Amino acid sequence: xxxxxxxxxxxxxxxxxxxxxxxxxxxxxxxxxxxIVDNIKMPSNANKEIIRLSLGDPTVFGNLNCxxxxxxxxxxxxxxxxxxxxxxxxxTEVARDAIAKCYGNPVTHPLTRDDIIIAxxxxxxxxxxxxxxxxxxxxxxxxxxxxxLYQVICxxxxxxxxxxxLLPERNWEADLVQMASLIDDxxxxxxxxxxxxxxxxxxxxxxxxxxxQVAENYRIxxxxxxxxxxxxxxxxVFYPMASLTTTVPVISCSGLAKLFAVPGWRVGWIAVxxxxxxxADIRAAYFKLSTLxxxxxxxxxxxxxxxxxxxxGSAEEKSLAAFKKQYYSIxxxxxxxxxxxxxxIRGLKVVVPQGAMYVMCGIDTSILRDVKDDLDFTQKxxxxxxxxxxxxxxxxxxxxxxxxxxxxQEKLGEAYDRIASFCQRHSK
Numbered sequence: 420x421x422x423x424x425x426x427x428x429x430x431x432x433x434x435x436x437x438x439x440x441x442x443x444x445x446x447x448x449x450x451x452x453x454x455i456v457d458n459i460k461m462p463s464n465a466n467k468e469i470i471r472l473s474l475g476d477p478t479v480f481g482n483l484n485c486x487x488x489x490x491x492x493x494x495x496x497x498x499x500x501x502x503x504x505x506x507x508x509x510x511t512e513v514a515r516d517a518i519a520k521c522y523g524n525p526v527t528h529p530l531t532r533d534d535i536i537i538a539x540x541x542x543x544x545x546x547x548x549x550x551x552x553x554x555x556x557x558x559x560x561x562x563x564x565x566x567x568l569y570q571v572i573c574x575x576x577x578x579x580x581x582x583x584x585l586l587p588e589r590n591w592e593a594d595l596v597q598m599a600s601l602i603d604d605x606x607x608x609x610x611x612x613x614x615x616x617x618x619x620x621x622x623x624x625x626x627x628x629x630x631x632q633v634a635e636n637y638r639i640x641x642x643x644x645x646x647x648x649x650x651x652x653x654x655x656v657f658y659p660m661a662s663l664t665t666t667v668p669v670i671s672c673s674g675l676a677k678l679f680a681v682p683g684w685r686v687g688w689i690a691v692x693x694x695x696x697x698x699a700d701i702r703a704a705y706f707k708l709s710t711l712x713x714x715x716x717x718x719x720x721x722x723x724x725x726x727x728x729x730x731x732g733s734a735e736e737k738s739l740a741a742f743k744k745q746y747y748s749i750x751x752x753x754x755x756x757x758x759x760x761x762x763x764i765r766g767l768k769v770v771v772p773q774g775a776m777y778v779m780c781g782i783d784t785s786i787l788r789d790v791k792d793d794l795d796f797t798q799k800x801x802x803x804x805x806x807x808x809x810x811x812x813x814x815x816x817x818x819x820x821x822x823x824x825x826x827x828q829e830k831l832g833e834a835y836d837r838i839a840s841f842c843q844r845h846s847k
Contacts, residue, residue, distance in 0.1 A: 448575040452567045452813045459798055459807075467805040470826070470834040475616060477680045477776060477825045483749065485680045486742035488735045492722040502721040508709040510537025510688070514723040518688055521727040522673065528661035534691045536705045539715045541646040541674040541687035546572050548642050548670050548689050551704040553578045553607045559642075560601055560609040562593065564779070564814035566616050566644070581606070582815065587770050587781065591620035595629055602637050608670070609634055611660060614647040614774030617814045617821040619754070621655040621774040624663065631664045640668040640698065646687070648678050651774040652751040661692035668693045670701075675719070677775070679726065680746065686719045750776055753824040753831060760835040761822070766842045776825045779811070782818045787845045793818050803844075804837035 461469070477483040496502050509515070515532035523530025538544040545568060553559055555577035561569050563582035573580045583598035585591040598609070611630055614621045622630075634641050641660055649657040661669040674687025691702045729736040754772040761780055762769045768781035782796050790796050793810035797820060801807050811819030824831060 444575055447577065448571060450567055450571050451815075452809070455794070455810060455813050459801065462802050462805060467837070469801075469805045469807060470830060470837070471807045472822050472824070472826065472831075472834055473807045473809045475677075475776065475823055476682050477677065478682065480826045480830060482827045483680050483746060483825060486726065486739055488729070488738050488742075489679055489681070489722055489726050492725040493718065496718060496721045502718045504717065506714050506717045506720065508712070508714045509706050510535065510709075510715065511717070511720050514720040515688075517724040517727045518690065522659070522671070522690055524662065528659060528669075528692050529694075530690055530692065534693070534702065536689045536691075536709050537715050537720060538674075538687050538689065538709065539712055540682075540685040541644075541672055541676055542568055543685070543712070543715070544672040544674060544687040544689045545569070545642075545644065547705050547708045548672055549573065549578065549608075549610075550576055551708050552640070552642075552670070552701055557605050557607045558601075558603070560598060560606060562610070562612055562615070564591075564617055564811065564816045564819070566612060567813060567815075569610060570815075579605075585615075585618060585620070587779070590771060590773065591615060591618040591779075592622065592626050593630060595633055598630075599633050599637070602633075602639065606637070606639055608640050608642045610642040610644065612644040613660070614645075614650060614657065615777075616647070616775055617777050617809075618770065618779050619772035619775050619777040620770075621651045621657060624656075624658050627658055627660055628663055631660065631667050634667045635664070640670060643669055643671045645671050645673050646677055647775040648673060650678065650747060650750065650776070652747075652754050653773065655773040657774065661690075665694055668695075668697045670698070675723075675726075681719075684716065684719045686715050686723070750825065753826075753828060754778070756828055756831060757822065757824045757835070760832065761838070764835075764839045764842050765846055767838075772824070776823055778822050778824060779819050780822060782820065784818060786847055787842060788847045790845055793820055796820060799845075800838065800841050804841050806834045806837050806841075 512532055515535040518535045519530040519532050538547055549572050558579035558581050559573055560581050560583055562585050570580055581601040584594040586594055643660040651657050661671055669692040671690040676682035689705060691698055729739060757778050758769055761767055766783050766786040770779050772778040782793055784790055793812055797810040808820045808822055811817055
């Protein structure tokens with residue numbers, strides 16, 4: 420019997436253990452919202468309940484829940500024990516078929532399952548959409564103000580970001596002249612977020628067509644972050660960008676999170692709209708990138724056909740329609756309530772919310788005494804009134820703050836009264 424060890428002999432002189440350095444990818448990954456929020460000091464002796472209007476999660480206060488059809492389908496599918504195993508890394512065929520059917524149109528913007536890549540949440544979809552298209556040193560045009568994750572993804576992968584301004588006086592429409600001026604031979608895409616986080620804006624058909632014309636002129640595809648879909652209010656209408664062009668390739672990112680009030684379930688997707696086969700290799704690259712995480716949640720995917728493509732005239736279809744009507748009407752009422760309450764406050768300028776669940780408020784520091792900027796406003800509002808909102812600098816702009824208005828209206832009213840008291844107390 421061979422009793423010799425299979426281990427190599429120790430080195431003659433052992434080196435001491437030393438602290439190891441993280442990867443360059445990790446060092447390049449930093450979320451600006453986290454940097455700012457982590458420096459906000461929570462009041463230690465608050466005499467009021469803290470009202471958090473900072474997190475873009477419709478489930479925080481418990482007043483908005485996912486549709487019954489979704490809950491019942493998940494429960495049924497758990498008990499079936501048919502959805503516990505591995506699935507295709509880009510998603511099941513039935514789920515991708517349902518997404519293509521729901522989000523495509525045979526005439527204006529056709530889709531098949533082969534155009535769909537399911538990812539781990541909308542953020543996972545954005546990561547694949549950006550990194551499958553851009554190399555280090557390429558640049559991506561981003562809106563300002565913007566959802567911070569775009570910058571996080573780009574910085575981590577050494578992709579340059581160039582920001583085009585959104586104009587508050589035009590309800591956050593893009594400055595198209597400036598946008599065009601940013602384009603050079605390493606610009607690989609224009610990212611458009613509509614409806615917008617953090618702005619709560621919804622672009623008209625005419626404005627979307629104007630953006631598409633810039634893309635057409637420079638032969639640049641669009642990455643469309645459309646996670647809020649048709650969550651719009653008043654006369655505002657959501658138009659999928661892909662429905663407005665037959666030539667510009669559009670990479671649309673969406674998901675279940677906000678439209679069905681399940682952000683924690685982490686299922687999103689990419690839909691590649693490419694009538695002229697410009698993105699054939701990019702589409703293939705997206706499927707390759709999906710193998711890095713071996714697919715999104717199999718159980719949640721199993722419920723996608725039930726909620727996106729219910730049988731016409733069925734009880735499920737009627738239940739989903741009732742859910743959507745109630746959900747959107749609550750947010751619509753909250754948007755109007757928010758506008759009415761905040762626009763009366765001296766020192767604030769509210770840009771009318773048109774969609775999603777956000778409103779951006781401008782801060783007039785010439786009117787508000789002892790308020791230097793949006794960071795100072797946010798901290799003092801929290802200290803004095805126990806209301807937490809996010810400063811505009813989280814999204815790349817100064818002297819604004821973002822309000823999430825998905826809370827119950829009673830809670831919103833209390834928060835807005837506190838903001839009014841704060842502004843009155845600090846008014847010159």
